Amino acid sequence: MISLRVKIDEASCEGHGRCYALAPALFEPDEIGNASVLGDGIVPAGEEDRARRAVANCPEHAITIDAST
Amino acid sequence: MTTDHPPVEDWAVDFDHTDERYAANPFPIWDEIRSSACPIARTERYGGAWLPTRHADVSAIAYDTDHFSSRSILMSAVRPPLEAAPMGIAPPISSDPPFHGGARRVLLPAFSPQAVGKLEASTRAYCDELIDAMRGREVVDAATDYAQNIPVRVIATMLGFPLGDDDRFREFVVEVIEGVDLPPEARMDSMGALYEYLRVQIEDHTAHPRDDLTSFLLNAEIDGEQLGFEHVGRTIALLLLAGIDTTWSAIGASLFHLASTPGDRERLVAEPELVPTAVEELLRAYAPVTMARLVTEDIDFNGCPMKAEDWVLLPFPAANRDPEFLADADEVVIDREVNRHSAFGLGIHRCAGSHLARMELRVALEAWLDAFPTFTLADAHGVRWSGGQVRGPRRLPIAIG
Numbered sequence: 001m002i003s004l005r006v007k008i009d010e011a012s013c014e015g016h017g018r019c020y021a022l023a024p025a026l027f028e029p030d031e032i033g034n035a036s037v038l039g040d041g042i043v044p045a046g047e048e049d050r051a052r053r054a055v056a057n058c059p060e061h062a063i064t065i066d067a068s069t
Numbered sequence: 070m071t072t073d074h075p076p077v078e079d080w081a082v083d084f085d086h087t088d089e090r091y092a093a094n095p096f097p098i099w100d101e102i103r104s105s106a107c108p109i110a111r112t113e114r115y116g117g118a119w120l121p122t123r124h125a126d127v128s129a130i131a132y133d134t135d136h137f138s139s140r141s142i143l144m145s146a147v148r149p150p151l152e153a154a155p156m157g158i159a160p161p162i163s164s165d166p167p168f169h170g171g172a173r174r175v176l177l178p179a180f181s182p183q184a185v186g187k188l189e190a191s192t193r194a195y196c197d198e199l200i201d202a203m204r205g206r207e208v209v210d211a212a213t214d215y216a217q218n219i220p221v222r223v224i225a226t227m228l229g230f231p232l233g234d235d236d237r238f239r240e241f242v243v244e245v246i247e248g249v250d251l252p253p254e255a256r257m258d259s260m261g262a263l264y265e266y267l268r269v270q271i272e273d274h275t276a277h278p279r280d281d282l283t284s285f286l287l288n289a290e291i292d293g294e295q296l297g298f299e300h301v302g303r304t305i306a307l308l309l310l311a312g313i314d315t316t317w318s319a320i321g322a323s324l325f326h327l328a329s330t331p332g333d334r335e336r337l338v339a340e341p342e343l344v345p346t347a348v349e350e351l352l353r354a355y356a357p358v359t360m361a362r363l364v365t366e367d368i369d370f371n372g373c374p375m376k377a378e379d380w381v382l383l384p385f386p387a388a389n390r391d392p393e394f395l396a397d398a399d400e401v402v403i404d405r406e407v408n409r410h411s412a413f414g415l416g417i418h419r420c421a422g423s424h425l426a427r428m429e430l431r432v433a434l435e436a437w438l439d440a441f442p443t444f445t446l447a448d449a450h451g452v453r454w455s456g457g458q459v460r461g462p463r464r465l466p467i468a469i470g
């Protein structure tokens with residue numbers, strides 16, 4: 001089955017926090033507000049829209065989403 | 070006004086961000102520049118400056134910290150001495166790499182989403198207190214009776230300043246913020262009063278450390294060294310100057326929009342869960358903050374012959390309204406789902422207080438909408454906007470119904 005996977009480019013993330021506000025099941029803030037992906041970044045069923053919204057709202061274009069098999 | 074600013078005749082070659090028309094309604098000015106042959110305007114005022122208006126140009130400049138220095142982020146006729154770099158007078162906002170990273174890192178934990186979450190309940194209680202004081206009146210000034218007070222109280226609480234000083238502290242801060250155009254002596258007086266107040270508070274915290282932001286800063290270290298009295302004082306002053314009129318402006322502009330757009334107001338009253346999305350859209354469309362940079366060496370930037378020491382304004386509000394960056398950029402779409410706005414800047418200087426500001430803005434709107442679901446603009450001609458680099462309503466007569 002094909003599922004989606006999100007990734008954050010740490011060098012580009014500046015901690016705007018749009019991703020963990022929009023998709024708290026997928027991203028979390030560290031102690032300075034920068035984001036990391038929860039677990040392996042595989043997007044669980046039902047979270048796809050929130051994942052895409054996070055990608056589309058990151059001001060730094062730091063998040064990518066790809067199909068993973 | 071101390072300096073003489075003749076009215077602008079041609080925005081493309083003689084712009085001035087302190088012109089009254091720019092304060093009252095900058096949107097058509099940006100649109101005109103953006104769609105002209107050169108989307109980067111020029112002025113000989115201020116010793117030479119540029120005004121990009123496209124999102125692509127604003128972001129490219131924000132990311133290029135080699136050619137565009139933060140040595141001063143407020144454009145004026147006077148440039149701070151070159152030796153001020155890379156620290157600048159108010160780190161981290163005035164700092165360039167590599168100094169910038171440490172000065173910024175030390176602040177961030179105090180403003181993380183987790184730290185900000187703990188302040189939400191007291192912020193809401195304070196908003197409700199301000200609202201209770203307004204009840205029974207027909208018309209209030211939402212800028213001074215409400216919006217202005219919220220960021221002052223929140224930062225004073227974080228810093229651990231006596232709440233009984235609230236009014237006095239607000240007067241000091243507002244005088245400094247509103248005094249940017251005062252003659253130098255009057256400006257020194259208001260700065261002096263604020264610094265004296267801060268000195269007493271910091272000394273008290275040195276003698277009696279507690280669990281608040283002032284003690285946190287006094288204990289904080291950069292590369293194993295404590296910040297020291299001076300650095301802590303200047304950092305607190307920066308937080309006041311960067312955090313208060315910005316947030317005050319954002320709350321006021323959002324209330325202005327809802328007061329003059331009944332459809333959006335009704336929608337948020339009916340669907341309060343939409344408020345966080347609306348907050349992002351209001352931040353985008355009414356972004357209050359424009360920053361400045363100084364060019365470090367002669368550079369041809371997209372056809373513009375920029376010279377070392379030229380100013381460049383970074384109008385994030387204009388970038389947010391670039392139609393090439395976003396469809397329907399000139400409309401406020403309260404439930405906009407794709408919104409990569411840069412109201413809090415881009416790159417290494419992303420607003421350190423953005424999580425705090427967002428919380429304050431959301432809570433202020435929620436409390437207001439709960440209390441006054443049918444508010445309207447009482448007098449459209451009575452609204453006054455601040456000009457310069459932080460734009461927001463300074464007078465906002467609202468009928469609270």
Ligand code: HEM
Pocket residue numbers: 131139142161162163173176220224307308309311312313315316319356357358360361385412413414415417418419420421422423425426427
């Ligand atoms: C809606 C309210 C606010 C807006 C729109 C705003 C906007 C901005 C912007 C655009 C920058 C980028 C500066 C640059 O690129 O040169 C910035 C930086 C900064 N802001 Fe805010 N701000 C707000 C509220 C706050 C608050 C509440 C605080 C703290 C109490 C704060 C503290 C700072 C600091 C410390 C920086 C410097 C960060 C650095 O240089 O690394 N701001 N802000």
Ligand code: SF4
Pocket residue numbers: 008012013014015016017018019020033034035057058059060061062063
């Ligand atoms: S929205 Fe982008 S920049 Fe902001 S925390 Fe998430 S990944 Fe980082």
